[in-house]
Amino acid sequence: MAxxxxxxxxxxxxxxxxxDPAPLTKLRPRTPGIGLRARLALLVVIxxxxxxxxxxxxxxxxxAEPLLDEARSRAIALTGSLTVPCAMAxxxxxxxxxxxxxxAAARSARGPFGLVDVSMLDHEGHVVAHASVGAYRGxxxxxxxxxxxxxxxxxxxxxxxxxxxxxxxxxxxxxDVAVPAVSGIRWGTIVATFDLGDVDARMAEELHxxxxxxxxxxxxxxxxxxxxxxxxxxxxxxxxxNATVAIEGGDLAARTELRSRDELEQLxxxxxxxxxxxxKYTTELERMVAERTSELGRVNDQLRNANQKLKELAVRDPLxxxxxRRRFDELLEFEVRRGTRxxxxxxxxxxxxxxxxxxxxxxxxxxxxxxxxxxxxxxKAKLRSTDIVARFGGEEFAILLLxxxxxxxxxxxxxxxxxxxALPIHVDDDDTGIEQVTASIGVATFPxxxxxxxxxxxxxxxxxxxxxxxxxxxVVQAExxxxxxx
Amino acid sequence: MRSIIxxxxxxxxxxxxxxxxxxxxxxxxxxxxxxxxxATATTMLASTELPLHRVGLRYIVTPYVERFEIERxxxxxxxxxxxxxxxxxxxxxxxxxxxxxxxxxxxxxxxVTLSPLNYVIARxxxxxxxxxxxxxxxxxxxxxxFIVVRADDGAMRLADLRGRRVxxxxxxxxxxxxxxxxxxxxxxxxxxxxxxxxxxxxTHAAAAMDVLLGRADAAAVASTLFVEEPNTxxxxxxxxxxxxxxxxxxxLPLDVTCAVxxxxxxxxxxxxxxxxxxxxxxxxxxxxxxxxxxxxxxxVDDRLYDDIRRALARVSAHRARHGxxxxxxxxxxx
Numbered sequence: 025m026a027x028x029x030x031x032x033x034x035x036x037x038x039x040x041x042x043x044d045p046a047p048l049t050k051l052r053p054r055t056p057g058i059g060l061r062a063r064l065a066l067l068v069v070i071x072x073x074x075x076x077x078x079x080x081x082x083x084x085x086x087x088a089e090p091l092l093d094e095a096r097s098r099a100i101a102l103t104g105s106l107t108v109p110c111a112m113a114x115x116x117x118x119x120x121x122x123x124x125x126x127x128a129a130a131r132s133a134r135g136p137f138g139l140v141d142v143s144m145l146d147h148e149g150h151v152v153a154h155a156s157v158g159a160y161r162g163x164x165x166x167x168x169x170x171x172x173x174x175x176x177x178x179x180x181x182x183x184x185x186x187x188x189x190x191x192x193x194x195x196x197x198x199x200d201v202a203v204p205a206v207s208g209i210r211w212g213t214i215v216a217t218f219d220l221g222d223v224d225a226r227m228a229e230e231l232h233x234x235x236x237x238x239x240x241x242x243x244x245x246x247x248x249x250x251x252x253x254x255x256x257x258x259x260x261x262x263x264x265x266n267a268t269v270a271i272e273g274g275d276l277a278a279r280t281e282l283r284s285r286d287e288l289e290q291l292x293x294x295x296x297x298x299x300x301x302x303x304k305y306t307t308e309l310e311r312m313v314a315e316r317t318s319e320l321g322r323v324n325d326q327l328r329n330a331n332q333k334l335k336e337l338a339v340r341d342p343l344x345x346x347x348x349r350r351r352f353d354e355l356l357e358f359e360v361r362r363g364t365r366x367x368x369x370x371x372x373x374x375x376x377x378x379x380x381x382x383x384x385x386x387x388x389x390x391x392x393x394x395x396x397x398x399x400x401x402x403x404k405a406k407l408r409s410t411d412i413v414a415r416f417g418g419e420e421f422a423i424l425l426l427x428x429x430x431x432x433x434x435x436x437x438x439x440x441x442x443x444x445x446a447l448p449i450h451v452d453d454d455d456t457g458i459e460q461v462t463a464s465i466g467v468a469t470f471p472x473x474x475x476x477x478x479x480x481x482x483x484x485x486x487x488x489x490x491x492x493x494x495x496x497x498x499v500v501q502a503e504x505x506x507x508x509x510x
Numbered sequence: 511m512r513s514i515i516x517x518x519x520x521x522x523x524x525x526x527x528x529x530x531x532x533x534x535x536x537x538x539x540x541x542x543x544x545x546x547x548x549a550t551a552t553t554m555l556a557s558t559e560l561p562l563h564r565v566g567l568r569y570i571v572t573p574y575v576e577r578f579e580i581e582r583x584x585x586x587x588x589x590x591x592x593x594x595x596x597x598x599x600x601x602x603x604x605x606x607x608x609x610x611x612x613x614x615x616x617x618x619x620x621x622v623t624l625s626p627l628n629y630v631i632a633r634x635x636x637x638x639x640x641x642x643x644x645x646x647x648x649x650x651x652x653x654x655x656f657i658v659v660r661a662d663d664g665a666m667r668l669a670d671l672r673g674r675r676v677x678x679x680x681x682x683x684x685x686x687x688x689x690x691x692x693x694x695x696x697x698x699x700x701x702x703x704x705x706x707x708x709x710x711x712x713t714h715a716a717a718a719m720d721v722l723l724g725r726a727d728a729a730a731v732a733s734t735l736f737v738e739e740p741n742t743x744x745x746x747x748x749x750x751x752x753x754x755x756x757x758x759x760x761x762l763p764l765d766v767t768c769a770v771x772x773x774x775x776x777x778x779x780x781x782x783x784x785x786x787x788x789x790x791x792x793x794x795x796x797x798x799x800x801x802x803x804x805x806x807x808x809x810v811d812d813r814l815y816d817d818i819r820r821a822l823a824r825v826s827a828h829r830a831r832h833g834x835x836x837x838x839x840x841x842x843x844x
Contacts, residue, residue, distance in 0.1 A: 100537065108650075111649055112648055112649025112650050113649065114649065114790075115646065115648060115649025115650075115788070115789050115790075115805035115806065116648055116649055116789065116803065116805055117789060117795060146790065147790050184537055185537035186534075186535075186537075187534060187535055187537075188533065188534035188535075189533040189534060207646065207649050207650055207651055208644075208646035208649075208650070208651030208806060208807075208808035209646065209651075209785065209788060209790075209806055209807075209808050211649065211790065
């Protein structure tokens with residue numbers, strides 16, 4: 025049997041697909057950066073911080089407007105309350121009364137209203153009375169304050185109530201109010217200046233309160249957003265990730281159970297569908313692999329059996345079933361090497377059936393074959409299991425008696441010769457024809473008779489030749505340094 | 511994520527930056543009254559603006575005080591008006607309200623000064639009567655009606671006057687009769703039936719004096735009594751500090767000067783001339799300084815007297831039920 029070609033030994037039973045390795049490289053997970061939770065938390069913190077800052081700014085403005093409106097209303101009301109009595113006093117030219125009114129106003133309205141300066145102008149804009157509080161000197165009438173003088177001029181000419189807020193850059197945070205003093209006709213104008221320091225203080229206080237409230241709101245908002253994000257986003261994503269990791273780890277039955285009624289649930293549904301398909305494909309693939317593997321095993325068994333058979337065929341004689349010449353030569357070579365190294369003696373018997381041609385001629389070649397098979401079986405039966413029996417060629421058999429010295433080899437050869445002679449052999453199919461055969465045996469021992477493979481064979485063959493020539497049916501031992509037969 | 515943060519920043523900046531706070535402003539002044547006449551406006555009357563056959567204006571004033579006082583108060587005003595208008599203005603003093611009204615009704619005068627109630631009554635008789643300017647007394651363009659009692663009186667509210675003696679000024683006084691009468695009606699007191707006695711003193715000071723002297727328990731007087739110098743016309747010093755105000759009415763316009771038989775342009779010039787007379791200037795103080803504390807004049811509108819009309823109608827109807835004929839309202843047909 026011809027040996028199998030290498031390409032026939034592989035059994036690629038599964039369909040294969042060539043995959044470009046480049047995309048796989050891209051799919052390789054990168055070094056973990058900031059997690060999604062941390063990013064969302066950062067986003068929430070930034071958003072809430074911006075919201076809080078905006079809220080504080082708005083609330084600051086929102087707080088400032090009412091306070092300033094209130095301060096302005098109070099200032100106008102206070103100033104307006106002076107207009108009628110002052111107008112009436114001016115109508116009767118009672119300037120000292122106007123002074124009393126203004127002084128009383130300046131004294132009593134300093135604290136609650138922040139009044140720091142009050143004046144009355146006549147209908148032409150001339151100052152007719154004036155009172156101020158404490159050390160206030162800013163914008164006093166007649167001063168070099170161009171801004172104040174311009175305001176007074178405008179106030180005297182305007183039929184309306186005027187007010188202006190001086191920027192803090194001018195020193196104190198002040199508000200000027202001018203109310204026409206009308207009592208029937210326009211008698212003049214009351215101009216008052218108010219210190220908005222208390223308003224600023226209240227604004228600062230409200231700002232602090234607003235900041236505190238906004239901070240608390242922001243914290244609550246942050247927590248709410250964090251909880252909301254955790255519940256609405258992170259938890260579903262974590263569930264998706266866990267399912268993905270489980271599938272990556274081989275648990276193809278892993279599924280998500282998202283019920284958020286949003287895109288994440290859709291994603292989860294798609295994921296589950298994908299996982300189901302993957303599981304189905306994988307199961308199918310595994311089934312196919314199992315089938316192919318089973319088939320491969322079966323084929324491999326057949327191949328192994330075939331190889332074993334081939335191997336047997338390579339070392340056995342097909343007719344007798346014992347080792348052939350080639351295997352015998354290998355074993356002999358091995359034993360020579362082993363014997364040389366370990367100083368173990370062994371013997372080689374060369375057995376040749378006597379007049380075997382006559383059996384063939386008399387009974388036919390099938391009968392000759394039966395004789396050969398019977399002799400082979402007989403030799404195996406008679407010898408130890410450790411001894412080696414081989415068909416050397418034709419009607420010749422070669423035997424290796426391991427761990428056997430020359431004397432024992434000779435005794436064994438004699439017993440074999442006698443047993444062959446006594447062996448009845450059925451040469452017919454119906455076992456009617458019984459033939460007796462004899463054998464000539466040449467014995468050579470290692471290392472006594474020869475030390476190499478060729479020499480041992482030669483020595484045994486030469487001894488056999490002597491036995492043949494000496495009348496057959498006998499055993500002849502090789503002699504040392506006997507010359508080869510020609 | 512970067513883009514979301516940017517959007518948030520832009521949003522906050524937009525919300526917080528789109529608003530600026532006003533740091534100055536003005537509030538609309540009171541309508542009317544506060545506007546001075548244009549300094550350049552001419553007040554010179556053309557001859558065509560005068561009634562036919564007239565070369566000047568006749569001005570009749572209320573006979574509420576002594577004639578010599580009226581002469582003293584109004585003569586300088588008439589002179590000043592004549593100077594501004596470019597025509598002579600002669601002053602007359604009516605001996606009675608009835609005669610004054612008759613002079614107006616017959617176009618015997620062009621200008622007339624009336625108390626608020628008399629203006630309402632006269633306007634009913636002479637609808638073409640045009641209010642020109644109202645007085646400003648001691649810097650005040652209005653006054654009120656008071657019901658006063660002695661400071662030690664036990665009455666604390668108007669209802670406490672039931673069965674008490676009340677003195678009024680005159681049936682033709684808004685502050686001295688009409689509004690106090692209405693206030694008593696509002697308090698559930700019928701002055702014709704529930705009071706212990708009703709009298710008329712003739713002047714505000716006399717009415718107050720009646721209370722101080724114990725001739726009456728309560729008096730209806732004008733608020734001007736409390737802001738003017740003590741009026742001694744009653745012959746006795748008036749100690750207003752010994753009085754307690756039990757009721758104060760809404761404000762009433764002061765005496766009003768009206769025009770009759772003048773063209774619209776003439777009325778406007780006369781009004782401007784009046785408005786220029788006030789104590790804001792030295793010249794004005796020269797004119798008014800000797801007067802009865804008139805400090806100026808202001809433009810008025812007829813609607814200002816609607817409250818008086820309603821009160822007059824109510825009192826007239828009430829008194830008619832009590833058989834009063836004639837009353838102040840009977841002047842409808844003098």
